[in-house]
Amino acid sequence: MAASSRNAREAKRRVQQMEAKRGLRKEQDKRRKRDNVLAVGAGVAALVVALVLQLTVFAANPSEDEYAAAKAGLTTPSATPSASAGNAGNIPKPETAAGQTFTGELKLNSGTLGIELDGTKAPQAAAVFKSLADQNFYSGLSCHRLTTGETFGVLQCGSKAGDGSGDANYTWGPLENTPQDNTYPAGTIAVARTGGNAYGNGTQFFIVYKDTVIPADAAGGYSVVGKVTSGLDVVTTIAAAGLKPGDSPTDGAPAEPVTIDSFSLK
Known part of the structure; x- marks a missing residue:
C-alpha cells in the first residue's frame, strides 16, 4: 500500500513537471512572438519617424530620399498647409517690393554671385530678403547644406544657427511663384x-546649381524669389569638391566650409 502510494505521488509529480515544462515552452513561444512583433513595430516606427522628419523639416530642404518617397506615393501624415492666417509685425509687407526688381551680389568666401530678385512674381519673398540684406543679416552666416544627387543639386544658406534650424520668431508666407511642374532650373533662388x-x-534660401526636381508637399512647392545672373560656377565648384566626410553620399555639409561675406541688394 505504501509502495502504491509512493508510485502515485511520483506519477503525479512527473505529470506536474511535464505540465510545468509545457507551460514554460508556451510562455517562451509567446514571448518570442511578442518580441518579434515589437521588433517589427520598432522598425516600422523608425521608418515612419524618419519619413516624417524628412518630409516635414525643410529648414531642411527636401532630400533625395524624400524625392524617392514622393515618387513612390508617400505623403506626410500630419502636414499642415498653413499654420498662420498672416504674418507677424516683424515681417516686411509685400507692398515694399511689389512690382520691383532688386539686383545685387551674394559674396561667398569662395566667390561672388550676381543676384536678381523678382518683386512682381514673389513680392512677399522679395520684401523679406531685401529687408534682411539691408540689415546685413547674412554677413558671416554659412551655407550649411549641399546636395549632389543626379537630379537634386542645391546649396542651402541662411540658417542663423548654422545648422539648418529656423527661427520660430521669423516665419512667414504665403507661397509665391512655385513651379507647377516641380522643376527648379539651374540658377534658381528659392x-x-x-x-x-x-x-x-524663414531666413533660409537655396541656390539651384543644376536642373532639380523637388516634389511639392501638402502645402505646395517652394517660392522662387529670383535667380543667379552671374557666378553660378562658384556654386558648381563648391559642389564638385563634394561633401564633408561622414555625411550622406549626396546630402550634407560642403567639404570646405562656405560662408557669406555679404549679401547686398538695390
Missing part, C-alpha cells in the same frame, strides 16, 4: 521652409 507649411518660410 525659399527654404518647414515642410507642409505654407507659412513656414
Whole structure:
C-alpha cells in the first residue's frame, strides 16, 4: 500500500513537471512572438519617424530620399498647409517690393554671385530678403547644406544657427511663384521652409546649381524669389569638391566650409 502510494505521488509529480515544462515552452513561444512583433513595430516606427522628419523639416530642404518617397506615393501624415492666417509685425509687407526688381551680389568666401530678385512674381519673398540684406543679416552666416544627387543639386544658406534650424520668431508666407511642374532650373533662388507649411518660410534660401526636381508637399512647392545672373560656377565648384566626410553620399555639409561675406541688394 505504501509502495502504491509512493508510485502515485511520483506519477503525479512527473505529470506536474511535464505540465510545468509545457507551460514554460508556451510562455517562451509567446514571448518570442511578442518580441518579434515589437521588433517589427520598432522598425516600422523608425521608418515612419524618419519619413516624417524628412518630409516635414525643410529648414531642411527636401532630400533625395524624400524625392524617392514622393515618387513612390508617400505623403506626410500630419502636414499642415498653413499654420498662420498672416504674418507677424516683424515681417516686411509685400507692398515694399511689389512690382520691383532688386539686383545685387551674394559674396561667398569662395566667390561672388550676381543676384536678381523678382518683386512682381514673389513680392512677399522679395520684401523679406531685401529687408534682411539691408540689415546685413547674412554677413558671416554659412551655407550649411549641399546636395549632389543626379537630379537634386542645391546649396542651402541662411540658417542663423548654422545648422539648418529656423527661427520660430521669423516665419512667414504665403507661397509665391512655385513651379507647377516641380522643376527648379539651374540658377534658381528659392525659399527654404518647414515642410507642409505654407507659412513656414524663414531666413533660409537655396541656390539651384543644376536642373532639380523637388516634389511639392501638402502645402505646395517652394517660392522662387529670383535667380543667379552671374557666378553660378562658384556654386558648381563648391559642389564638385563634394561633401564633408561622414555625411550622406549626396546630402550634407560642403567639404570646405562656405560662408557669406555679404549679401547686398538695390
